[in-house]
Amino acid sequence: xxxxxxxxxxxxxxxxxALDHVDVVVPAGSITAVVGPSGSGKxxxxxxxxxxxxxxxxxxxxxxxxxxxAGRLVAPERRRVAIVPQEGALFPHLSVAANVGFGLxxxxxxxxxxxxxxxxxxxxxxxxxxxxxxSGGQQQRVALARALAPHPSLIMLDEPFSALDAALxxxxxxxxxxxxxxxxxxxxxxxxxxxxxxxxxxxxxxxLDGRVAQAATPATLYRAPASAEVAAFIGPGEVVSGxxxxxxxxxxxxxxxxxxxSRAPDGRVDVVVRPEPVLVYPPTDAVDRDPxxxxxxxxxRRTAGASxxxxxxxxxxxxxxx
Amino acid sequence: xxxxxxxxxxxxxxxxxxxGLRTSPVLAGAAxxxxxxTAVPLWYLLVQATSEGLAEVWDEVWQRRTLDLAIRSIGxxxxxxxxxxxxxxxxxxxxxxxxxxxxxxWRVLLALPLSIPSYVxxxxxxxxxxxxxxxxxxxxxxxxxxxxxxxxPVAASLRRLDRTQEEVARSLGKNPTQVAVGVTLRQIxxxxxxxxxxxxxxxxxxxxxxxxxxxESFTWVxxxxxxxxxxxxxxxxxxxxxxxxxxxxxxxxHRVRGRGAAARVGGGAARPVAPIPLGPARWxxxxxxxxxxxxxxxxxxxxxxxxxxxxxxxxxxLGELGRALGTTIGVSxxxxxxxxxxxxxxxxxAARVRTRWAQGVERVTFVAHALPGIVIAISxxxxxxxxxxxxxxxxxxxxxxxxxxxxxxxxxxxRASVEQASPRIDEVARSLGARPLxxxxxxxxxxxxxxxxxxxxxVFLATxxxxxxxxxLHPTGTDTLATKLWQETAVSDYxxxxxxxxxxxxxAALPAALLTRGRExxxxx
Numbered sequence: 087x088x089x090x091x092x093x094x095x096x097x098x099x100x101x102x103x104a105l106d107h108v109d110v111v112v113p114a115g116s117i118t119a120v121v122g123p124s125g126s127g128k129x130x131x132x133x134x135x136x137x138x139x140x141x142x143x144x145x146x147x148x149x150x151x152x153x154x155x156a157g158r159l160v161a162p163e164r165r166r167v168a169i170v171p172q173e174g175a176l177f178p179h180l181s182v183a184a185n186v187g188f189g190l191x192x193x194x195x196x197x198x199x200x201x202x203x204x205x206x207x208x209x210x211x212x213x214x215x216x217x218x219x220x221s222g223g224q225q226q227r228v229a230l231a232r233a234l235a236p237h238p239s240l241i242m243l244d245e246p247f248s249a250l251d252a253a254l255x256x257x258x259x260x261x262x263x264x265x266x267x268x269x270x271x272x273x274x275x276x277x278x279x280x281x282x283x284x285x286x287x288x289x290x291x292x293x294l295d296g297r298v299a300q301a302a303t304p305a306t307l308y309r310a311p312a313s314a315e316v317a318a319f320i321g322p323g324e325v326v327s328g329x330x331x332x333x334x335x336x337x338x339x340x341x342x343x344x345x346x347x348s349r350a351p352d353g354r355v356d357v358v359v360r361p362e363p364v365l366v367y368p369p370t371d372a373v374d375r376d377p378x379x380x381x382x383x384x385x386x387r388r389t390a391g392a393s394x395x396x397x398x399x400x401x402x403x404x405x406x407x408x
Numbered sequence: 409x410x411x412x413x414x415x416x417x418x419x420x421x422x423x424x425x426x427x428g429l430r431t432s433p434v435l436a437g438a439a440x441x442x443x444x445x446t447a448v449p450l451w452y453l454l455v456q457a458t459s460e461g462l463a464e465v466w467d468e469v470w471q472r473r474t475l476d477l478a479i480r481s482i483g484x485x486x487x488x489x490x491x492x493x494x495x496x497x498x499x500x501x502x503x504x505x506x507x508x509x510x511x512x513x514w515r516v517l518l519a520l521p522l523s524i525p526s527y528v529x530x531x532x533x534x535x536x537x538x539x540x541x542x543x544x545x546x547x548x549x550x551x552x553x554x555x556x557x558x559x560x561p562v563a564a565s566l567r568r569l570d571r572t573q574e575e576v577a578r579s580l581g582k583n584p585t586q587v588a589v590g591v592t593l594r595q596i597x598x599x600x601x602x603x604x605x606x607x608x609x610x611x612x613x614x615x616x617x618x619x620x621x622x623x624e625s626f627t628w629v630x631x632x633x634x635x636x637x638x639x640x641x642x643x644x645x646x647x648x649x650x651x652x653x654x655x656x657x658x659x660x661x662h663r664v665r666g667r668g669a670a671a672r673v674g675g676g677a678a679r680p681v682a683p684i685p686l687g688p689a690r691w692x693x694x695x696x697x698x699x700x701x702x703x704x705x706x707x708x709x710x711x712x713x714x715x716x717x718x719x720x721x722x723x724x725x726l727g728e729l730g731r732a733l734g735t736t737i738g739v740s741x742x743x744x745x746x747x748x749x750x751x752x753x754x755x756x757x758a759a760r761v762r763t764r765w766a767q768g769v770e771r772v773t774f775v776a777h778a779l780p781g782i783v784i785a786i787s788x789x790x791x792x793x794x795x796x797x798x799x800x801x802x803x804x805x806x807x808x809x810x811x812x813x814x815x816x817x818x819x820x821x822x823r824a825s826v827e828q829a830s831p832r833i834d835e836v837a838r839s840l841g842a843r844p845l846x847x848x849x850x851x852x853x854x855x856x857x858x859x860x861x862x863x864x865x866x867v868f869l870a871t872x873x874x875x876x877x878x879x880x881l882h883p884t885g886t887d888t889l890a891t892k893l894w895q896e897t898a899v900s901d902y903x904x905x906x907x908x909x910x911x912x913x914x915x916a917a918l919p920a921a922l923l924t925r926g927r928e929x930x931x932x933x
Contacts, residue, residue, distance in 0.1 A: 188842075
């Protein structure tokens, strides 16, 4: 079952098309990252799903229920979509425990769930603190616990780590993912940070200019981007033009082997050369040395040949053959 | 891609304007109800003024005595405004830009006269020198209580002033005097102009000082038309003329303020300004500031106090004083509660929903505040006669008038405090399952509590000092401090009036002094 199903979602602000027939499907229990540069429509997508904006066309379904579109517009408080905004936005007048318990119905079950959620985010024992006594990373984790507490169908995190110190980010990121997984929650993380998207998510949706440019696993996205724009956005690399013949692309820099995942036909193509697989070895004695461990971002690294510039090349379809 | 946070795209700012509150019809309905309540008296003023036909209105307006009245009122406003511009600008410059000894203390003291009711100050002066009655007495009193309207904004703008411009002018060969005139004065002009227009508005609206000084300006004559034989049509027509004159000034002030904001372009924090050494001129400057405070603050206070110890102070009826004090506090507290409750939906709406109609609703509540108290009082009297006959001269009518007069204080301060809380917080609450009104109750109101309390404080202080509406509408037999002081002043029994004057200073000026301490930018009127 999918926790979120967005079909043909379109939104205009005045003359500007913010979202253009966007389709996103988020399987229950998974983490999806929506990534794109600023102005690509990420935040609009989040606001439409959460219910703070009315779509111009298309539908949003949370679980089995259509919450927007097809003549319906369900109020935000009835969608069971909990948000974690950029700056955490804790209720400053409430204690940590009261923040976490905000979305829970009054009653006996409230206390245990609050404690449970605080434990999930690694903040057991912080329940009596005030938000202003917490560090930025702690505030962000309380905001997550608050979103987790009522067992929503979906949690949407809007640039959740951008306000944090760069050095702190990887750790908080890992803690958030761990908490989401431990609670079996379904999450959508909206971010402009491709590393964040690739390292946290099961599925990455790339939004460019209000359109879904590609939706795939991090590994697929990295190795087989659907277009040169996606390739350029999703990771560092150089675009080289060449001509494909079978499993080899002939370029001005030499012959490059083609990744099997590429669907580009023979003929003129653009090749994206990622920096990681280009490994230069001393001429002889180092053949048995392993390359540096791959980062946990799904990047596939292969040992290159012993000489010359050789690379695993991601090939992108060229839409305008010369 | 860099990891720095992205610039906020334009459409997001747009999205910020909307929030969950938009969908609460209860709130919207309550806000409209408040706007209607504050607008009703003005409608009845119009109805009353035109009740004998437009020709009658025309005749009344184009009379010699109406013209004389306008000249007298405007003349007083011009003289007081000029005096306030001079005093306000000079003192602001001395305490913000020079090394005047004790300038921190002067800064606070100079703002205080604003909180002394004009009729208390007038009472003090006329009890000492009955010959002051008339134009110059009114001008003296009004200047001494209203120059802070100029002093406060000019001092604030001098503190914000970017010194670099002055330095550039110096480096281009201008001497200090040329710089002061050409650069500094020009930069504080918007603040001074806006302040001056506020003074003019205040003078036109003032009832207490001109009535005590028996100077025939609009407000006193309107009161006279009401009292002597009650000529309602004439009172209403004169009120309309006064409203028209006031509106011209309100519009001018609005335009100046808009331009003033646009004049302060350029980012970057202004560097702290080193004080200009006064040298030997600092003793005359010090004498000037001390002398000013003696006239505007010390003499009135001393005169009030010394009446208490003069011979027949045994006549002070403590029981009666206590009753008047109790009535003042009780009535003011009631008015404050009603005003805050009515202001809440308007302030919430104005802060969260930036549509044109929401702004319109907010403006309606501000219109009444820009109008003279006597006009609102007369209008409420008309409402009482025509619409709510059984309540006329009963407590609800007085509360009604207070609410119309001072509701905008609460609206403004509620709005400001709600705006400080990010709309994201409301959205989080909605996403966690809270209904719109629940969000208001559980999140917005607790967050806005300090602002609501500040607004309530402003309403409470203003209500306790209010004179004309209290005079016209207080229930027979219940007297407040203001009405008691008025009665004693009217019969020149200053010794009996003094306790009430002192009590008014203590209940009105003292809290204001405490509120102003440390943040002299906030005008507490």
